[in-house]
Amino acid sequence: MSYYSIEGSLFHPISVCVIFLIILYIIRRPRIGINEPPFVPYAIPILGHTYNYLIHTKRFIKECKEQYGDSFSIYVFGRIITIAARSSLNEVFKNHEDFGSTVPESIPFHKLFLYSNGLSKEVLRFNAKITREEISAKFDVYAPIIQKYISKGIDKWIGNCEGPKVFYDTWMRANNIIALPIANILVGEKAATHDLVNSLANWSFDLGILVALPPIFSFIHPKLHEFLVTLPIILGWNPITSHRKVIIENVGPIIERRLNEKKVWGANYKPSNDLLEYYITQPDFVNRFQYYIDTLFILTFGAIGTTSRATTNALFDLGGRPQFMKELYEEALRIDKECNGSPKLSDLKKMKKLDSFVKESLRHTDEIVNLPHIVESESYTFSNGYTIPKGRTVKMYMEDLLKSKEAYGEDAEEFKPFQFVNTDSSATKIDRSFAVFGGGKHACPGRFFAINETKLVLHKLILKYKITTHSGKVDNKLVIGTITLPPKSGLVFENRQM
Ligand code: HEM
Incomplete structure (x- = not known):
């Protein structure tokens, strides 16, 4: 018994x-339709290619391309994704009516931002328009504010380094420096209090568990993962709530005052030099106040972390290769003299070596696959004849593009900081071999602002400090699955002797 x-x-x-x-x-x-790109066979049922995709990304994707060509599909976290290498990749950007952007699967934007339904088409359109017309195009209008707050940020977050100071949180510091001018441009100097800047700079880092949970439950069903990620929010924990409160407490009274002044002074009302003014002029602003707060959050999500990441990577690239510092320092000194220490757009354009360095640093972000897009039309047929169905996620094989020997020479893997100096290929220029800012109609409209702000921050840092890695070597980026983040190692700042 x-x-x-x-x-x-x-x-x-x-x-x-x-x-x-x-x-x-x-x-x-996985069920593959007829005429789809080759599906890479796998040995482990259910897991599919997940392990190789996450752990041996570089080798795995390279071998797949060599064997299966320019577009192929793999099975990862219970889903088929199609990888588009160099020529297929540019088609995705070009045919923007067939493809839409996807938010990183792990971030439930639609639950975090209820007033705008997350990254809706309407929000993307609005943010693209203001980025293009009101931010990137007005760099010189905002130049005094940008200069002022970059200097303030550097003083606060790097400060006086009479003896060498080692920072192990360079990205956080760069993020706060980058956020200061952006916050001041967006909401104006009066509303951009310490708390507000802190909220705009750091809310995306507070998403914590919502982002950290790998989509393991997608093996059972993608909806199950989606449900588990949104569960904390359904149960009442929304990491945005406290930041939203800070924003509203700071901008609310200023908006109210401006709306009153507009009523009283009519045509004599004097608009302020910030983006809040643009928001106020929207015909539905009063009725959809919370919606516009959502759009502001979403704009800073795409603007601050990306720019500070580029700046931090460039600092580590420079710190690990001090042999290039002399040339950059001499260029910085010369141009700074010419503009009496206040570079405008025209002066930033003259910083050819710095521009080339930043572009080379972006080329070496070291992400293998990135920029997921989703097929929104009934299906899409690549020019190589392969068809993918509606709903399919396509990821770009960025390494294939950014380390292409055809475009960057036999030594494409090397870091060649001044290779773009005598070309007409600035860091903001998008071409078939440089898709760091996407491509086609939805290419990043903030790239002009991002590159100029990055250059301005680096310009001021190069003039003020000697910068080296604590290890004395080129430090590796932090690799998390298929994404890379700036190194977590030490970066040393030391005042230059005047
Ligand atoms: C180095 C910094 C930046 C990088 C690497 C970057 C990268 C990108 C990429 C790759 C896309 C296209 C995404 C896709 O095709 O799905 C994009 C779109 C976008 N970016 Fe940036 N970005 C940066 C800075 C900024 C800044 C500073 C702003 C705003 C001030 C901004 C605003 C936008 C907007 C609004 C879109 C959507 C455009 C549309 O849908 O038409 N970005 N960005």
Whole structure:
């Protein structure tokens, strides 16, 4: 009797597990339509290519391309994704009516931003328009504010380095420096209090568990992962709430005052030099105040972390290669003299070596695949004849583009900081071999602002400090699955002797 009951109790959970895995295998087996790009075979059921994709990304994707060509599909976290290498990749950008952007799967923007339904087309259109017309195009209008707050930020976050100071949180510091001018341009100097700047700079870092949870439940069903990620929000934990409160407390009274002044002074109302003024002029602003606060959050998500990441990577690229500092310092000194220490757009354009350095640093972001897009039309047929269905996620094989020997020479893997100096290829220029800012109609409209702000921050830092890595070597980026973040190692700042 006891023999049977022990065996029964062991048999029961194991057999349930086995039956569950068999059912999972059958129902989640990838189904490939006719004429699709080659599907790379895999050995481990259910897991598919997930392990190789996450752990051996560079080698795995390279081998797939060599064997299966310019577009191929793999099975990762219970989903088929298509990888588009160099020529197919540019098609995705060009045919923007067939493709839409996807938010990183792990971030439930639609639950975080209820007034705008997250990254809706309407929000993207609005943000693209103001970025293009009111931010990038007005760099010189905002130049005094940008200069002032970059200097303030450097004083606060790097400060006086009479002896060498080692920072192990350079990205956080650069993020705060980059956020200061952006926040001041967006909401004006009066509203951009310490708390507000802090909220705009750091809210995306507070998403914590919502971003950290790998989509393991997608093996069962993608909706299950989506549900688990949104569960904390459904249960009342929304990491945005406290930041939203800070923003509203700071901009609310200023908006109210400006709206009153507009009523009283009519045509004599004097608009302020900030983006809040643009928001106020929207015909539906009063009725959709919370919607516009959402758009502001979403804009800073794409603007601050990306720019500070580029700046931090460039600092580490420079710190690990001090042999290039002399040339950059001499260029910085010369141009700074010419403009009496206040570079405008025309002066930033003259910083050819710095521009080339920043572009080379962006080329070496070291992400293998990135920029997911989703097929929104019924299907899409690549010019190589392969068709992918509606709903399919396509990821760009960025390494294939950015380290292409055809475009960057036999030594494309090397860091060649001044290779763009005598070309007409500035860091903001998008071409078939440089898609760091995307491409086509939806290419990043903030790239002019981002590059100029990055250059201005680096210009001021190069003039003020000697910068080296603490290791004395070129430090590796932090690799998390298929994405890379700036190194976490030490960066040393030391005042230059005047
Ligand atoms: C180095 C910094 C930056 C990088 C690497 C970057 C990268 C990108 C990329 C790759 C895209 C296209 C995404 C896609 O095709 O799905 C994009 C779009 C966009 N970026 Fe940036 N970005 C940066 C800075 C900025 C800044 C500073 C702003 C705003 C001030 C901004 C605003 C936008 C907007 C509004 C879009 C959407 C455009 C559209 O949908 O038409 N970006 N960015």
